[in-house]
Amino acid sequence: MFQLILSGLAIGAVYGLVAMGFSLLWQTSQTINFAQGDFLTVSAVLIVILVGSGLPFPLALLLVLGAVALVLGYIYKRSVIQPLIEKDPHSIIVATIALSFLLRNSVSTFWSTQTHRFPITLGEGTYRLGTVALSKHHLFTVLIAVALIGGLQLFIKKTKTGKAMRAVAQNREAAEILGIDIQLVTTIVFVINGLLVAFASILVAPTYMVSFSMGTTVAHKAFYSAIIGGFNQLHGALLGGFIVGIVESFTAAYVSTQYKELFVLILLIATILIKKQGILGTEEY
Amino acid sequence: MQLPASNKKYILSAVLYVAAVISVPFFVGFSPYYLYLSTLVVIYIISVMGLNITLGYAGQITLGHAAFMGIGAYTVSILTLRGWSFWPAFLLAGLISLLLGAIIGLPAIRVKDHYLAFVTLGFGSIIFLFMTNEEELTGGFRGLYGIERPQIFSLSLSSDRAFYFFVASFLLILTAAGLWLLNSKWGRAFKAIRENEKRAEMVGVNLLAYKVAAFAIGSLYAGLSGGLLALLMRFIEPTSFPVTESFWLLIMLVVGGRGRFEGAFIGPLVVMVLPELLRGTEGLYFVLFSLISLFILIFWPSGLAGLLETLFEKVFDREMPGLTK
Numbered sequence: 001m002f003q004l005i006l007s008g009l010a011i012g013a014v015y016g017l018v019a020m021g022f023s024l025l026w027q028t029s030q031t032i033n034f035a036q037g038d039f040l041t042v043s044a045v046l047i048v049i050l051v052g053s054g055l056p057f058p059l060a061l062l063l064v065l066g067a068v069a070l071v072l073g074y075i076y077k078r079s080v081i082q083p084l085i086e087k088d089p090h091s092i093i094v095a096t097i098a099l100s101f102l103l104r105n106s107v108s109t110f111w112s113t114q115t116h117r118f119p120i121t122l123g124e125g126t127y128r129l130g131t132v133a134l135s136k137h138h139l140f141t142v143l144i145a146v147a148l149i150g151g152l153q154l155f156i157k158k159t160k161t162g163k164a165m166r167a168v169a170q171n172r173e174a175a176e177i178l179g180i181d182i183q184l185v186t187t188i189v190f191v192i193n194g195l196l197v198a199f200a201s202i203l204v205a206p207t208y209m210v211s212f213s214m215g216t217t218v219a220h221k222a223f224y225s226a227i228i229g230g231f232n233q234l235h236g237a238l239l240g241g242f243i244v245g246i247v248e249s250f251t252a253a254y255v256s257t258q259y260k261e262l263f264v265l266i267l268l269i270a271t272i273l274i275k276k277q278g279i280l281g282t283e284e285y
Numbered sequence: 286m287q288l289p290a291s292n293k294k295y296i297l298s299a300v301l302y303v304a305a306v307i308s309v310p311f312f313v314g315f316s317p318y319y320l321y322l323s324t325l326v327v328i329y330i331i332s333v334m335g336l337n338i339t340l341g342y343a344g345q346i347t348l349g350h351a352a353f354m355g356i357g358a359y360t361v362s363i364l365t366l367r368g369w370s371f372w373p374a375f376l377l378a379g380l381i382s383l384l385l386g387a388i389i390g391l392p393a394i395r396v397k398d399h400y401l402a403f404v405t406l407g408f409g410s411i412i413f414l415f416m417t418n419e420e421e422l423t424g425g426f427r428g429l430y431g432i433e434r435p436q437i438f439s440l441s442l443s444s445d446r447a448f449y450f451f452v453a454s455f456l457l458i459l460t461a462a463g464l465w466l467l468n469s470k471w472g473r474a475f476k477a478i479r480e481n482e483k484r485a486e487m488v489g490v491n492l493l494a495y496k497v498a499a500f501a502i503g504s505l506y507a508g509l510s511g512g513l514l515a516l517l518m519r520f521i522e523p524t525s526f527p528v529t530e531s532f533w534l535l536i537m538l539v540v541g542g543r544g545r546f547e548g549a550f551i552g553p554l555v556v557m558v559l560p561e562l563l564r565g566t567e568g569l570y571f572v573l574f575s576l577i578s579l580f581i582l583i584f585w586p587s588g589l590a591g592l593l594e595t596l597f598e599k600v601f602d603r604e605m606p607g608l609t610k
């Protein structure tokens with residue numbers, strides 16, 4: 001029982017991280033990033049390649065974070081999203097899908113179609129607490145995710161940039177009139193999203209293994225999480241992540257592994273039809 | 286009853302469209318492989334034409350289009366394998382797609398754009414789960430084998446050439462129907478909703494009816510194309526209809542040109558025939574293609590069809606005739 005809750009929380013925390021990035025992008029630029037999962041794949045693959053070529057893990061991580069921030073944050077925002085943002089919302093959806101295919105096929109063509117082991121683990125084995133066994137991997141996943149989420153919350157609450165992000169999310173035009181550089185703020189948000197997803201990739205890669213399609217499932221679950229919890233609110237996306245994680249681990253244990261996705265999907269469709277903004281979401285105009 | 290002159294026009298342009306497509310094997314040859322590829326392209330044109338009605342003309346995004354192809358393919362396969370003859374099975378496949386499409390259209394009243402994208406994505410995922418897990422009905426991941434092609438009068442469709450023309454005749458019928466629909470009051474209502482939903486409602490367009498219709502008709506096209514796909518392959522498996530397949534259909538339409546009738550023809554033709562010309566490049570082709578799709582989206586949102594129209598206007602200094610925009 002505790003095991004189930006912990007493993008649900010662990011995977012939920014990962015969904016939550018990816019969902020928060022997704023929610024940030026939505027709030028500041030109305031972008032639904034269907035390439036989110038492939039961002040995750042690319043980060044994990046780059047780490048495997050760098051560590052494989054002899055770099056120590058922390059250095060590899062640092063390089064990857066830099067590359068992700070530059071390419072999947074800055075360049076992505078400038079070259080793909082910015083030209084399309086003023087056009088119709090369908091174009092952005094299809095463009096992120098095309099980018100997703102681009103990244104996925106690049107990985108399978110230029111790297112490998114095989115599954116690879118991730119070079120580090122977050123701890124193997126279990127801690128025993130009386131009669132309860134707690135997996136170290138799950139425990140550390142939750143701890144790292146909570147630290148990242150806390151850091152992000154602090155950044156948004158306390159810094160001037162964070163304040164500007166909130167202003168842009170609330171009202172783009174008003175923020176612009178008040179002299180906030182919207183393009184800059186949006187670019188920063190894209191960079192933060194890239195970093196969040198890169199960190200999420202380290203949390204899932206040890207158990208999911210690294211392959212060109214590893215990110216897809218995680219990203220879909222993260223989308224569902226964001227929508228169920230309410231993706232125009234950051235804590236909504238996070239709540240959604242935990243809900244999806246726990247629902248999943250319980251249905252897998254008590255109902256059926258084959259249909260563990262079904263409950264989440266039904267929850268998703270029901271949410272949209274009952275309260276489309278999600279559990280914590282607020283009305284959009 | 287005499288057909289009004291305008292209807293004759295649609296039949297004529299439908300014949301022209303389809304003639305252009307059917308002529309392909311006459312150029313590349315009737316070798317079994319090219320014939321198979323041409324049949325596949327025709328089937329995908331039918332599906333993308335449906336997507337064009339839902340997304341291109343009525344402006345309703347859907348990420349579950351491939352699921353309807355799956356529904357059509359599985360309905361035809363399951364029923365004919367249990368002894369039904371082809372026509373009732375095919376009709377039922379169309380009917381089920383139409384009804385399910387209408388049901389999927391209902392949420393479009395309450396939600397749009399990204400929310401609608403996610404409802405339809407959820408639907409597509411549920412159908413995929415169903416196809417992989419209901420083994421008694423669908424054969425699970427192993428799929429279903431031994432689907433027989435029907436006979437029409439005394440003509441057997443087991444020859445690939447006969448089957449190609451059989452599929453092409455469906456393309457002709459569905460193209461004429463699509464052209465008629467889009468140039469009728471329905472088409473105008475669809476476009477009014479796409480351009481400005483509130484304004485359309487204000488001038489008296491029944492949003493509920495037309496949105497549901499746009500989904501139902503688009504899904505009907507997908508279902509029928511799926512039924513034909515099952516006959517072409519003679520075996521089906523769930524991995525032909527995952528959510529990513531819906532993404533591909535979307536990209537085919539956007540590259541071809543959404544909201545332009547030729548778009549549904551150009552898209553599948555380019556997406557499926559180009560890899561043949563670039564054979565040997567395999568994965569690299571998909572990389573290049575995704576890159577090209579991104580460029581098209583950013584620089585020519587009206588797709589290759591739009592590009593063609595612009596070229597025509599530049600060269601001949603007048604609008605391309607016979608367009609259904």
